[in-house]
Amino acid sequence: MIFAVSFIFGLIIGSFLNVCVSRLPQNLSIVRPASRCPKCLAPIKFYDNIPVISFILLKGRCRNCSAPISFKYPVVELLTALLTAFFVSKWHASPLWLAVALAAVYVLTVVALIDLETMMIGDIFSFSLAALGLAGSFVNPYFSGTAFDRFKYFLTGGVFGAAIIWFLAALGKKIYKKDAVGEGDIFLMAAIGALTGWQGVLTTLMMASFFGSAYGLTLLALKKAERLSSIPFGPFLAMGAVINLYSLVKPEYFLFL
Ligand SMILES: [Zn+2]
DSSP states (O other): OHHHHHHHHHHHHHHHHHHHHHHGGGTOOSSSSOOBOTTTOOBOOGGGOSTTHHHHHTTTBOTTTOOBOOTHHHHHHHHHHHHHHHHHHHHTTSHHHHHHHHHHHHHHHHHHHHHHHHSOOOHHHHHHHHHHHHHHTTTOTTOOSSHHHHHHHHHHHHHHHHHHHHHHHHHHHHHHSSOOSOHHHHHHHHHHHHHHHHHHHHHHHHHHHHHHHHHHHHHHHTTOOSOGGGSOSHHHHHHHHHHHHHSOOOGGGGGGO
């Protein structure tokens, strides 16, 4: 029951995240105007704007002009719904942490999708995540001790996140003679450290490198990408961070691999 209700709530949030992803990079308002078909600009009626269901009923086409609707929309809605349902099932006994973690998951989803499309990570998202990390530090299940101790976890996580990726960026520049890591990645890693602590930073990086290389090598093999540096890293950092927010992956787990 709780899974079903949070799944439906997640579908609605996912629909809103789609609006954020398509409008925020162009500096457009996310509340006005109401959704329109990007092709014929006809306003989308509320009954054609039901997450996933409308896409299926309309067979993925605009009711007015039959232009195809990207399958990204229902995929993002389903993904958001699943993440919401899993997080609610796991963390409903700690409602404050659940609220912080879910808000962070939604911001990370938007960051990942915008980075995929534009190769850019807006600093405003990283600052929002760091603010969530600070607010959440008092209820963060991965931090412990007094309020001051918890603040130190938040701070060291953030500094460690920025420092380690700044170091990797400098190293990459020495070896490959060009920027391998974007500045946006540095702020994003600081924010991930603020939310998950230094252990989360390490394992987020490990998981992101693993998923990112697997994805990059697949694209190279399929000749869909020219070189690894043209593949955004943000989506994989976001993926690692979401896993850590759900359940902290400790660095020592990787010792056995
Ligand atoms: Zn249309």
